[in-house]
Amino acid sequence: MSPTDQLDARSCVLLRLGERRFALAAEQIAELVAPSRVFRFAHRTTKIDGVIIRRGRVVPVCDLAERLTGKKLTYRRFYLVATQRRGATLDWVAVPVSGECELITADLTPAGESDSPHVAAWLSHDGEVIEVLNLDALMPHPGNPAALTESAVPEAHA
Numbered sequence: 001m002s003p004t005d006q007l008d009a010r011s012c013v014l015l016r017l018g019e020r021r022f023a024l025a026a027e028q029i030a031e032l033v034a035p036s037r038v039f040r041f042a043h044r045t046t047k048i049d050g051v052i053i054r055r056g057r058v059v060p061v062c063d064l065a066e067r068l069t070g071k072k073l074t075y076r077r078f079y080l081v082a083t084q085r086r087g088a089t090l091d092w093v094a095v096p097v098s099g100e101c102e103l104i105t106a107d108l109t110p111a112g113e114s115d116s117p118h119v120a121a122w123l124s125h126d127g128e129v130i131e132v133l134n135l136d137a138l139m140p141h142p143g144n145p146a147a148l149t150e151s152a153v154p155e156a157h158a
Helices: 065-069
Strands: 009-017 021-026 029-035 048-054 056-063 077-085 089-097 102-110 118-123 128-133
Touching: 009 065, 009 089, 009 118, 021 065, 048 089
Parallel strands: 021 128, 056 089
Antiparallel strands: 009 021, 009 102, 029 077, 048 056, 077 089, 102 118, 118 128
């Protein structure tokens, strides 16, 4: 199989977390919203910062920056509201981003067996190789108890 046979052209949204860029498949994005008040409350899920209210829905806020880059975001420019299918339910999750988001179409290379579980694929854009994120591996939910614990932190890549 040639390398071009492995490529899959897809629409993706590029997002910035600190100094690094990542991507999500465009079909996973519900909307991009300005930062709003985060409601914090006592809970046992360390991966959730709090919740925002969006379109009458309670949306958990999950800051992925520390898990992916090793540094917390000091500035939140937008929330990228992504969707995840859990059985018959479509859940929303808000991911804080620190810079502009960009919709692109790129050829995706599938993740290999040696890649971290949070990498769904790879893409190349403007001379940069970018990880396309697998939200199921990063987001806490009952079907993924490993994502709820600190030991499930994917290693950051330079």
